[in-house]
Amino acid sequence: MASIDQIIQTELNPFDPVTLYTINFWQEQPNPSLNVDSIHQNIITDIETVLEQVAQEHHPRTLILTGDSGSGKSYLLGRIKKLFNTKAFFVYIDPWPDSDYIWRHILRQTVDCLMKTPEGKTDSQLLLWLKSLLTFQNSSLLKKILGERRVFIRNLKAIYSSGIYNPNDFFSALYHLLDPKYSVVACEWLRGDDLDEGDLKSLGIKSSIDSEDSAQKIITNLGVISAASQPIVLCFDNLDNIPRLLNGTLDLQALFNVNSSIHSHYPQNFLIIISIITSTWKQNAALIQPADKARVNAGDFHLKPITLEQGEAILAARLNHLHSQAKPKPKSTIFPLSKEILEQKFPRGRTLPRNILELGRKEYEQYKLKLLNQTENTQDLKPETQLATFKLIWQDKYKKTQKKISKITDLGAPELIRMLEEVLTALQFQEVKTKLLTGKYASYSLSYKQQDGEKVIGLVWTEDSNMNSFYNTMNACQKVVDKRLCQTLYLLRAAEVGNAKNLSNKIYRKIFKGRSKNFHIKPNLESVYFLATYHSLVNATLANELVIEGEIISLKELEEIICDSQILNNCSLLQDLYVVLPADIQEQQNELNLDEIKDFVLSLIRKKSFMERNSIIENTLSQFVKIEHSKIDLIIAELEREQKIKVIAPTSKLDEQLVCFVPG
Known part of the structure; x- marks a missing residue:
């Protein structure tokens, strides 16, 4: 076996910044071996007590979870979900794009999370919820209920004789959720997708959930029905990227309005956790209406800094994998760090988990460089190192986004528009404003000025499959054209636009086919990945969770980094909108993709300074699944010819070859 020094020279930094923060607990599953159970254990115990109260009394409970940036709020939510997913269903709700859309956003994210499968289960939370309803525990009644659809609806209406909104459609959707043939469409209806007439007919449902009022009442239905099963935990997180009021303050009142509405009904089997940065809560708490603030009936829970003993346990958990391979084993479980380093860095004896992890990253890296007889000129290399680290973080987030989003309609139009707004702002376009359209579909649109400040561009993004909705959207577009609110109007839509017989199609052709200055772009899923990945980084940045090379990155810095990296230049939608340089031919695009992989390698x-060749290949294959092994070898050879890296012992076997970075 190798010594610990030999292992450190070749292994990746266990405190890699890519893995130092977590956001959505359904998207990013924390490694249980890295947990330190004693950290915030009192908070977990208290929240479990609150959860049990909801389960017993079926009255909603709301609590505020505060903590400084880096205290582990999002991580704690993940731990709570993992610990209690057998006794409750968990929903993660990220920032809503528009307060006029908040109920529909919550409904969409609630149903999406209920479709997730808990660890160790084969059914989704939603199916587990349906199957565990107390009504279904009687097998004879179950057979009776699961008979013909109308019988199913009639029986459930008899059981829930009051308190259910639109019971025929709601129970029809539940009926079809249990049928694999229709479950996907039923789920789409329940989450608020605007279905076409054919899908609605197949479900026996009259209309889609297309308003805030109907979304609110469907959520109330879920709260009523879940009283016969398990509580639903709604976790609101990353609230620093929610919409702002005209005076610049966060529109937290919109969330507390939702909370108060949930509390006004019984039964409601919800536990609501509002996770927020301490300073953000202090700045905004006084702006919440007192009556709504009083609905926070389970108290405030504050995450305090951890002890150095707990910090030491965090370090030991991260280093354990390396120590277990070493012979002899290091005397200290936190080598190459030490208790003395911890005490010197944190003389007060307490700090935040993120500070511990960042110290581990820095000390490990410095020790590795010392072993390699290298010194790092921090001032000279900082911009390059920062950009290299950012690109690794981007690739990690992009890959997770790919797993999260399977089709464009997984996101609502207001969410897509919000993501475009953030990207256009980062690319330094002027006067980026949402709601170019008026009326019901206002949040489907935005406008901005070209960088020369002359021409106003309008964007409308709608993927609603219902032709009546498309007709209304086209009517709203016609009003924009008639009023000359923009010089060019883009329709972003991958879905069908109907045929020549449809009135909606006639308006569509008049606006986007008869006028050369207006255009229809069909966005692809890959473009949405770019937008959603950047959006997730904006969320992390505004929550002060994005740390690169030991520095908390501000939104302005993120915008500068994303521009410097030119990553967004690979987004075909942005190319089609001419907001980044377009790739004219496929060959250029292919070269660009190889350049992207080369850049990643x-x-x-550069980030690791010294790596095993096999480790480079494995990391690259994990990020770019379609790349061939031989192409990676060619990239390594090309980088060596360019004197950017050095392959040590190139004639040795692959598993014995080492590669080091050559500073320019």
Whole structure:
């Protein structure tokens, strides 16, 4: 076996910044072996007590979870979900794009999370919920209920004789959720997708959930029905990226309006956790209406800094994998760190988990460089190192986004528009404003000025499959054209636009086919990945959770980094909108993709200074699943010819070759 020094020279930094923060607990599953159970254990115990109260009394409970940036709020939510997913269903709700859309956003995210499968289960939370309803525990009644659809609806209406909104449609959707043939469409209806007439007919449902009022009442239905099963835990997180009021303050009142509405009904089997940065809560708490603030009936829970003993346990958990391979084993469980380093860095004896992890990253890296007889000129290399680290973080988030989003309609139009707004702002376009359209579909649109400040561009993004909705959207577009609110109007839509017989199609052709200055772009899923990945980084940044090379990155810095990286230049939608330089031919695009992989390999080696060749190949294959092994070898060879890296012992076997970064 190798010594610990030999292992440190070749292994990746266990405190890699890519893994130092977590956001959505359904998207990013924390490694249980890295947990330190004693950290915030009192908070977990208290929240479990509140959860049990909801389960017993079926009255909603709301609590505020505060803590400084880096205290582990999002991580704690993940721990709570993992610990209690057998006794409750968990929903993660990220920032809503528009307060006029908040109920529909919550409904969409609630149903999406209920479709997730808990660890160790084969059914989704939603199916587990349906199957565990107390009504279904009687097998004879179950057979009776699961008979013909109308019988199913009639029986459930008899059981829930009051308190259910639109019971025929709601119970029809539940009926079809249990049928694999229709479950996907039923789920789409329940989450608020605007279905076409054919899908609605197949479900026996009259209309889609297309308003705030109907979304609110469907959520109330879920709260009523879940009283016969398990509580639903709604976790609101990353609230620093919610819409702002005209005076610039966060529109937290919109969330507390939702909370008060839930509390006004019984039964409601919800536990609501509002996770927020301490300073953000202090700045905004006084702006919440007292009556709504009083609905926070389970108290405030504050995450305090951890002790150095707990910090030491965090370090030991991260280093354990390396220590277990070493012979002899290091005397200290936190080597190459020490208790003395911790005490010197944190003389007060307490700090935040993020500070512990950042110290581990820095000390490990410095020790590795010392072993390699290298010194790092921090001032000279900082911009390059920062960009290299960012590209690794981007690739990690992009890959997770790919797993999260399977089709464009997984996101609502207001969410897509919000993501475009953030990207256009980062790319330094002027006067980026949402709601170019008026009326019901206002949040489907935005406008901005070209960088020369002359021409106003309008964007409308709608993927609603219902032709009546498309007709209304086209009517709203016609009003924009008639009023000359923009010089060019883009329709972003991958869905069908109907045929020549449809009135909606006639208006569509008049606006986007008869006028050369207006255009229809069909966005692809890959473009949505770019937008959603950047959006997730904006969320992390505004929550002060994005740390690169030991520095908390501000939104302005993120915008500068994303521009410097030119990552967004690979987004075909942005190319089609001419907001980034377009790739004219497929060959250029292919070269660009190889350049992206080459850039990733160089960033990886630069960040680690010294790596095993096999480790480089494995990391690259995990990020770019379609790349061939031989192409990676060619990239490594090309980087060596360019004197950017050095392959040590190139004639040895692959598993014995080492690669080091050559500072320019």
